[in-house]
Amino acid sequence: MSLKQRLLIYINALLVGSILIGFTVIMAVAKKEVREEVLSTQALAVFAIENGIKNNPDYYLFHQDNAAFGLSGLSEIRHLNIAFIDTDGVTMDQTKPHLDLANDPPAWFQNALAIMSAPLSSKTIDITQGSQLVGHVRIQPNPVYEYTEIWEHIKIGLWVIFIFVILINSFVYLLFSYMIKPIDHIIQGFDNLEKGNYKARVSNSGITELNLIGNKFNGMVIKLRQANQKIHKLSQDLLSVQELEKQELARNLHDEHGQVLTAIQTEATSIRSAKTIQSRNKSIDSIISLSKNMMLSTRSIIKNLSLGLIDELGLEDALIDLIESWKSRFTNAQLTYTIDKSIINAINPQQQAHIYRIIQEGITNIEKHSKPKNVSIKITVLGPKKQLRIELINDGIKKDAKKNFDRGVGLMSIEERVSQLNGRCKISINRVFKITIDLGITH
Incomplete structure (x- = not known):
């Protein structure tokens, strides 16, 4: 995964996290405000009905022929469902729903708001005729209208957030693409270095962090060039030393062993032509002495060429x-x-x-x-x-x-x-x- 992709993933993860936190806070605040507004409306409705019955008992008398409060004529009630229910549990009259089901917010949204607070309870007002109970009025909180308004606002907000996220991603992508262009020059420098070009350099990019990398790269190239020159010089010197050692070895063999072998050959020839035992023994002693010197010389040469002396001593x-x-x-x-x-x-x-x-x-x-x-x-x-x-x-x-x-x-x-x-x-x-x-x- 490229650095650009990682950066976009991190930014989007941060945005999504921020959006979720913001959405949760908005939901909590909205639920609190909706609850307070619905309960306030419910309390006002209860107060109005109870005081209306108390102040105008004749108006609210239940009539068998006209068993209604005129609730069905109320079409602007947003936060409440009000119904008149007789003693048999039959709904005799109620307010009209304010919205079509097609425009209601999704169920998961309503459930999410409901999770954040305790359920809203209904209020019941008993209706009597004389001293006889004839039914009751039930005032049920209905926050769907407020939920719908909040949902509409959130949908607009989500579209705005979506456009914002697209713009942020596009901006980050273009900005990052522009900012990492100098990295291509650094990569090119490494490619040149890999091909053996020790004159490769990375120019100033105008970005402090990348300039540090470029300066380190240029310094590394200089050191590699110096090391390469040093190795080249060392190789040449080693070849020269090897030739000198060969010449020295040849000279030692010629000067010492060659002369000794010539002397041994001369002494051996003189033994053949020796007329007396004394002269013959003298030549033999000379050969023995020359052989010992040759052995010491050979040992000295071997000592210089190998490290057998360490094993020995x-x-x-x-x-x-x-x-x-x-x-x-x-x-x-x-x-x-x-x-x-x-x-x-x-x-x-x-x-x-x-x-x-x-x-x-x-x-x-x-x-x-x-x-x-x-x-x-x-x-x-x-x-x-x-x-x-x-x-x-x-x-x-x-x-x-x-x-x-x-x-x-x-x-x-x-x-x-x-x-x-x-x-x-x-x-x-x-x-x-x-x-x-x-x-x-x-x-």
């Missing part, structure tokens, strides 16, 4: 090995580290791999882009929820580092790993370059 020792290895290569920098052992064992294997790579990438980033004198690495527990905090701090920054700061593939890789762990990464540049990472621990 555990995260804490693997990190210490990584840090100590860096310290041995960069003796000009003073590196200190703190590792909270209480939290290390609570980290699941997937998080351990990411944390190791984050530290490794951070150290590599310092190695490539800084010339620090002091480097600090801290892995600690933060707060009662036992969040893991990682801090990488170095003082090897340039004076204009904050102004010309640009995230390279290393920092983007760190941020991506932190994002995968649903953590937060903050980079600050002041007197030192500091990376602060907060991670929730999943056991």
Whole structure:
């Protein structure tokens, strides 16, 4: 169901409810007024007849030959039915009905009015001749005429209300159709965005609420465009890094393994041509030494390519090995580290791999882009929820580092790993370059 249809349903429900409440109030007021008017007329008729009999007893004497009061000649009585009934219960004379049954209000309307008040009772006046009772006059309230007038007024009111409801619905429909036209522009913007158009924008509509949506949409598009550019750049950088890693691996294999294999081949050839046992043993020892060096070199390459070291040593020792290895290569920098052992064992294997790579990438980033004198690495527990905090701090920054700061593939890789762990990464540049990472621990 569309918003337009919902709005029309709500408005019509409100109108119908208001009409029903108003109709009920009108019925109650009308019934009260009708009752008061009918009872007043009845009281007046009783008073007139009783006083007429009292003041003119001869005029009201009952005559057998002319058993009538002339009630049938009264045609303008609206609120009462007056009848003369003899002692046998036979109606001898009565007033004429004022309306045709065809013009009476519907029965449900009369019943609705009757429900709202107590029934109207009739009045009876005894008629005597001398001391003998000859009959009585019954004055019965008859509010049908008033009901008819009220019904006619209500019918006119219902027609007015019907026309009013039609006009209100038409006005709301046209107004709402005009007001939601800017939504079509927003939908068009989403369609363009879905097609990959990151330049899509929603123009100002002149409606405050829709302008807020449009501004949020435009802001979202800008962020998506920036994220798309960031992903594109990251993809290019990753391809470049992969090529560099391949080249480095090929160079290491060529420089180290190639030379070692050549030396082993040379020593093996010399064994064949050795004339003395001493020279032969010397070549054998050389081959053994070269093989050990080659094994260590291979292990170092495998260590850098895979995380089997974590399974072998555990995260804490693997990190210490990584840090100590860096310290041995960069003796000009003073590196200190703190590792909270209480939290290390609570980290699941997937998080351990990411944390190791984050530290490794951070150290590599310092190695490539800084010339620090002091480097600090801290892995600690933060707060009662036992969040893991990682801090990488170095003082090897340039004076204009904050102004010309640009995230390279290393920092983007760190941020991506932190994002995968649903953590937060903050980079600050002041007197030192500091990376602060907060991670929730999943056991």
